[in-house]
Amino acid sequence: MASHHLNFTKAALLKAPPAAKGRDYYYDEREKGLVMAVTGTGTKTFYLYKRIEGRPERLMLGRFPDMTVEQARKRAVTAKGEIATGANPQKERRAIRDEMTFGDLFSEYLEKYSKVHKRSWQYDEREVNRFLSRWFKRKISSFDRVEIERLHAKIGKENGTTQANRLLERIRSIFNKAIEWGWQGNNPAVGIKKFKEKSRDRFLQPDELPRFFEALANEPNETARDFFMISLLTGARKSNTLAMRWRDINFSTATWRIEETKNGEAQTIHLPAQAIEILTARKLASESPWVFEGSGTSGHLADPKKAWKRILTEAGIEDLRIHDLRRTLGSYQAATGANGYIIGKSLGHKSQQSTAIYARLNLDPVRESVNKATDAMFGYVGASIDE
Structure with missing residues (x-):
């Protein structure tokens, strides 16, 4: 058994070799009590060593590198805070060891x-x-x-x-x-390979758009009909659109502010003229805080699967999901000349490579791109009628 003191970094801990005998221990110089133990097989585990109720305890935090150094430090600080208030995290963990169902x-x-x-x-x-x-x-x-x-x-x-x-x-x-949380067993799902998933690239094709808009106009459920149209015109995620609130819409600037998206950040979405027209009509008739009011416990519209099925059946369109409306807007933005950064900004995509560029973009090029895309989509309807 050997012990080492160092400033924990990912690179330094990755270099730690398997223990020659028993376990080797590495002590973090930044966070007192934070330790990484390395077994003879090379398994690396973070622990917090701390006196609890007068006796030394070893509190397991997680496995490295699944748990990062920063996560381990934060968890160690949290555990110290709990201990300082008189709590004993070990008691809860021992309950896990007592074989839960x-x-x-x-x-x-x-x-x-x-x-x-x-x-x-x-x-x-x-x-x-x-x-x-x-x-x-x-x-x-x-x-x-x-x-x-x-x-x-x-x-x-x-x-x-x-x-x-x-x-x-x-x-x-x-x-x-x-x-x-303290169970000493092995995760039975570790090491199982996932199936390869084919990346989905379905969106409404030019020849499908006239049929889709006609079927949408004939849909008897007005709330569902408007929901689908707003989903197409904004490219917003389904969950965000279902929970759309009037307080988040600015009719003066034609924008919709989503406080928290899937990636954990706020997003401002441009509302093209067609969307503003729909929302204005709904606002005049609404007494609910929700744009798409529903009768369920949430207060807003739930997943309108039946209406979606009726629309696709009438339009003769197969293999199209509600989420594909989001992809449709992005596709027509690309077709009308928008670059990947503009499309990513309008759809709220997030990646390490593009985050810095997104931060420098204002809404003007996004607005122009979305307007071009929506005009192009509605243009196919006009072309179909002329024919």
Whole structure:
């Protein structure tokens, strides 16, 4: 066993070799008590060494490099804060070691992690209950990799490879949290390869646009009809458009401010003339804070699948999803000369390479690009009528 003191960086910790005997310990010079232990097989784990209720305790934080140095430091600070207030994180972790059922673990995962950190936590709740409810009474140590692989293959065959991959990610995340919270077992989903997913590039083609607009005009559900049109004209994500609020719309500047998008940042969306016309009409008749009012618990429109199916059937269009309306706007922006940065800005995309450039863009070139794209789409309708 050897011990080392150094300033933790990713590069330095990656160089740490497997322990020759037992475990080697590396102590962070920046965050007191933060330690990385390295086993003979090369497994690297962050711990916090701290006295709790008068006795020295070793609190497991997570595995490196899945947990970054900065994440480990932040978690160590958080744990120290809990200890300072009289809490004992080890008691909670020992409860995990006492062999929870998968159902109990998922409840913990949902309340302590998913609902706190994920905007899409409802999908975790829905999909786990749909596919894994038969596991709820089983001890978490009873699962092995072969069983998870078989389930992944079965879901892939019956429900599609994308569905199977998302479920595998959820299972892996749930067991990772159990380990982070003190369970000493191995994650049975680690090492299982996901199915290759084909990148989807579907959008409304020029010959489909006239049929789509005609079917949309004939849709009896006015709220759903306007929702689909606004989705197409703004390219916004479905969840953001469903939850669109009047207070976020500025009719003077023709903009819509989304306070928090999927990437965790705010976004300002240009509203072309066609969108302003729709929204103005809805505003005059609305008494709700939501643009697309609904009768559900959220107060706004839920996923309008039935209306979408009616529109596609009448238009004779196949294999088109609501999300493809977002891709349609981007495609027609590209067709009318917009570059990738402008399209990314208008759709709220985020990447390390383009973030700096996005920050320097104002809304004017985005506005021009969206206007050109929407005019081009409606131009196909006019061309069809002339023919």
